[in-house]
Amino acid sequence: MIPTPDLSHLSTSDYRNIYEPSEDTFLLLDALEADEKQLKELNPSVCLEIGSGSGCVTTFLGCLLKPNQPYMITTDINPLAAVATVMTGKKNGVSIDTVQTSLVTNLLPRLHNSVDVLCFNPPYAVTPSEEIGGQGIEASWAGGVDGREVIDTMLPFVKELLSEKGIFYLLLISENKPAEVIELLQGDGFNAHICLQRLAGREKQFIVKVQR
Numbered sequence: 668m669i670p671t672p673d674l675s676h677l678s679t680s681d682y683r684n685i686y687e688p689s690e691d692t693f694l695l696l697d698a699l700e701a702d703e704k705q706l707k708e709l710n711p712s713v714c715l716e717i718g719s720g721s722g723c724v725t726t727f728l729g730c731l732l733k734p735n736q737p738y739m740i741t742t743d744i745n746p747l748a749a750v751a752t753v754m755t756g757k758k759n760g761v762s763i764d765t766v767q768t769s770l771v772t773n774l775l776p777r778l779h780n781s782v783d784v785l786c787f788n789p790p791y792a793v794t795p796s797e798e799i800g801g802q803g804i805e806a807s808w809a810g811g812v813d814g815r816e817v818i819d820t821m822l823p824f825v826k827e828l829l830s831e832k833g834i835f836y837l838l839l840i841s842e843n844k845p846a847e848v849i850e851l852l853q854g855d856g857f858n859a860h861i862c863l864q865r866l867a868g869r870e871k872q873f874i875v876k877v878q879r
C-alpha cells in the first residue's frame with residue numbers, strides 16, 4: 668500500500684487558498700493504486716496533472732512509480748497551488764515541474780502526444796457560469812452548467828496530449844453526466860469506462876479511465 672503523501676507542510680490557512688485533498692482526491696489515488704502494476708509496466712516517460720492543487724495526486728503517482736521516476740509536470744490556474752505542488756513534491760522526494768496556467772496553455776505543442784499518464788480532478792461543482800475564471804480557491808470547484816464547463820473545455824486536448832500508450836484518469840460526479848462525457852471521448856476514438864466509483868456523502872464520484 669502506498670501511503671498518502673506527507674502534507675504536513677500545509678496548514679489550515681493554506682487550505683483557505685488551495686484545495687485541501689478530499690474524498691475526490693482520494694478516489695483518484697485509489698484508482699492509480701489499483702492500476703499500480705499496469706502503470707509500472709507502462710513505464711511512463713511523462714506524467715501530466717491538470718489542476719494539481721496541493722500536489723497530492725502527482726506526488727502519490729511519483730511515489731507509486733519509484734524508483735523509475737518519469738518527468739512529472741503539473742498545471743494549475745491558482746498560483747498558490749503551483750507553489751504548494753512543488754513543495755509537496757519536495758517533501759516527499761518527487762521532483763515536479765509546475766506551470767501556472769489555464770489547463771494546458773503553453774504546454775502544446777511541446778507535449779503533443781507524449782503524455783503517458785494524464786490526471787484531472789477538475790472543478791466539477793454545478794455553479795453559475797460567472798463563477799468560473801478566477802484564480803483563487805473558487806477555481807477548485809466552480810464548474811458552471813452541469814459542472815461541465817471546464818471539463819468540456821479540457822476534453823478536446825486529450826487527443827492532443829495522450830501518447831499511443833497513454834492513460835487518462837478523470838474524476839466526475841453524477842451531475843457531470845459521466846455517460847455523456849464517455850460518449851464524447853469515444854467520439855474522439857478513445858476507449859473510456861468508469862473504473863471506480865464511490866459515494867461521498869450525497870455526492871456520487873466516478874473515475875473515468877481513458878485509453879486509445
Ligand SMILES: C[S@@+](CC[C@H](N)C(=O)[O-])C[C@H]1O[C@@H](n2cnc3c(N)ncnc32)[C@H](O)[C@@H]1O
Pocket residue numbers: 686687688689691692695717718719720721722723724742743744745748768769770771788789790791803806807808817
Ligand atoms: C477539485 S481541485 C483538485 C485539486 C487536486 N488535484 C486534488 O485532487 O486534490 C481542482 C483544481 O483545478 C484547478 N483549476 C481550476 N480551473 C483550472 C484551469 N482552467 N486550469 C488549471 N487548473 C484549474 C483549481 O485551482 C484546483 O486546484
